[in-house]
Amino acid sequence: MKLLRTIQDQALTNPDASAFVSEDHVLTYRELWEKSDQLAYELHERKLVKGSPILVYGHMETEMMISFLGCVKAGHPYIPVDTSIPTERIVKIIASSQAELLINNSGKAVDLGEVALPILEKADFPSVLQQGTSLSAEHWVQEDDNFYIIYTSGSTGNPKGVQITANNLQSFVDWMVKDFPLTSGQRFLNQAPFSFDLSVMDLYPSLATGGTLSAITKEMIARPKVLFEELKKLDIQVWTSTPSFVQVCLMDPSFNHELLPNVEVFLFCGEILPSETARELLTRFPKATVFNTYGPTEATVAVTEIEVTHAVLDEYTALPVGKSKGDSRIIIVDEDRNEVPEGEHGEIIIAGPSVSKGYLGEPALTEKAFFMYDGVPAYKTGDAGYLKNGQLFYKGRLDFQIKLHGYRMELEEIEHQLAKSSYVKHAVIVPKEDQNGKAEYLIAAIVPEAHSFEKEYQLSSAIKKDLSDVLPAYMIPRKFVYMEELAITPNGKIDRKQLKEEVTV
Structure with a gap:
């Protein structure tokens, strides 16, 4: 596989360069390649079912990266499982994936309940590779073989395993390296846990360009002072995160070019990027570029991009998510899957080589969401949007559209307008539903800007x-609830489920 060859070349030409830095632990390219070779041989010797997935459990340990490459060198896709994922969900992932092994990098015992699954502890990783026992490239994951499987939420309450092949990932990495201002040897931020596919946006472009992936752990994120000290020490050049995470950072005035004097690129995916957030970043980091991207896990991280400049901010009140990458196509269709004219709203369809082959072990769900479009793999995103002048405009999840008193509306449109109010820093709209799930009225959960109102009802009236x-x-x-901050998931997104529980009591 081209990507693995590229990483191998980095290990040969720059063996002592840092591949991954997590807390005080540094993993060089030589160590990454050799230790993953050792692990691959160990996995091969276990005689697992060919191509069967392996769970890789941990957080930001250097062994996570070794495990990922060790798995794919042995011909097995990996399933990243962060330590924040509860036991019940892990058990469901094991049942769904039919995994035969779990690699535990956390340094702590893994609770699998009553499930009996062999566990390889990082302390038991082979430390010496005997001459002649390394695996040849013919054992590596290739082309349409699964490279990794990421489990996302399912509407039935059971997680769905999105299969990403070697070809899918190669298409994504080639695009990132070609179309973004990434150069050799940059320092990349790793904020998203590996179980969230946003992490792929920094992990593999970093390795493909000989960069250093620099992790910030959930413990650091929970302590802003420690987080900012770590960011200053890491001296990040390529920032990758959700908009929600950078908004939390922007709440501190010291988050500016003095803290990160060498930051060159901000990459955002996973949520809507508010224009106010982009404008603030350009003000505080005048030497950096800001990119808005869009894409679901099922299409390998992201498929569109636009550089958000001051000119773009002046032209659009709601930012577009950009143009499709060169080897893919965005189509907007109506409910009958007929392509609609430019400017007309509909469902976003993605067609191209980075589209997944479907959900692991779920043929019915796969058939419902994946199909062939003009001979190319395509995915029904469930997202609403429209195209104009080649730019895609994302209008929210189709399932974020509700009907209230006979009117159909998009919750994210209301959130966008709320964010433009001078009294609002951040806002999320939550529908209050009756026992049958029918929307009764809307609740606004708001982090307010500084204001001079004495009473909350006065602030609500102004908004x-x-x-x-x-x-x-x-x-x-109808109802406004004021908060000091909005709940965020371990992935760095707004935790809508928790907010709903908090504001609808």
Whole structure:
């Protein structure tokens, strides 16, 4: 596989360069290649079913990267499982994937309940590779073989395993290296846990360009002072995160070019990038470029991009997510899957070589979401959007559209308008539902900007006044709940489920 060959070349030409830095642990390219070789041989000797997946459990340990490459060198896809994932979900992933082995990099015991699954502890990794026992490249994961499988939430409550092949990943990495300002030897931020596919946006482009992946752990993120000290020490050049995470950082005035004087690129995916956030970044980091991207896990991280400049911010109130990568195509279709004219809203379809072959062991779900479009693999995203002048505009999840008092509306449109109010720092809209799941009214969960109002009802009146200038009355929330911060998932996204529980009691 080309990507593995590229990483091998880095190990040969720059063996002592740092591949991964996590806390005080440094993994060089030589160590990464040799130790993953050793692990691959150990996995091969276990005589696992050919191509069967292996769970890789841990957080940001250097052994995680060794495990990933060790698995694929032995011909097995890996399933990244972060330590924040509860036991019940891990057990469901094991049942779904039919995995025969779990590699535990956490240094702590793994609770699998009553499930009996062989576990390889990092302390038991082979330390010496005998001459002549390394595996040849013919054993590596190739082309349409699964490279990794990431489990996402399923509507039935059971996680779905998205299969990403070697070809899928290669298409993504080639695009990142070609179309983004990535150069050799840059320092990349690793904020997202490996079980969240946003991490792929920094992991493999970093390895493909001889960069250093620099991790910030969940313990650091929970302590802002420690986080900022670590960021200053790491001296990041390529920043990859969700918009929500950088918004938390921007709440501190010291998050600016003095903290990160050499940052060159901000890459965002996973959520809508508010124009106000992009504008603030360009102000605080005048030498950096900001990119907005879009893509679901099923299409390998991201498939569109746009550089957000001051000119773009002046042109659009809601930012586009950009143009499709060169080997792929974005199509907008109506409910009958007919392509709609430019400018008309519909469901976003992605067609191209980075589209997954489907959900592991779920033929019915795969058939529902994946199909061939003009002979090319395609995926029904469930996202609403439209195309204009070649740019894709994301309009939210189709399942974020609700019907309230007979009116159909997009919750994210209301959130966008709320964010434009001078009284609002961050906002999320939550529908209050009756026992049958029917929306009764809207609740706005808001982190307010500094203001001079003495009473909350006065602040609410002012925000409602701002909304009434841009939204019809039926889209204005009935209830306003004020918070110091919005709950964030371990992946760095807004935790809508927790917010709903907090504001609807």
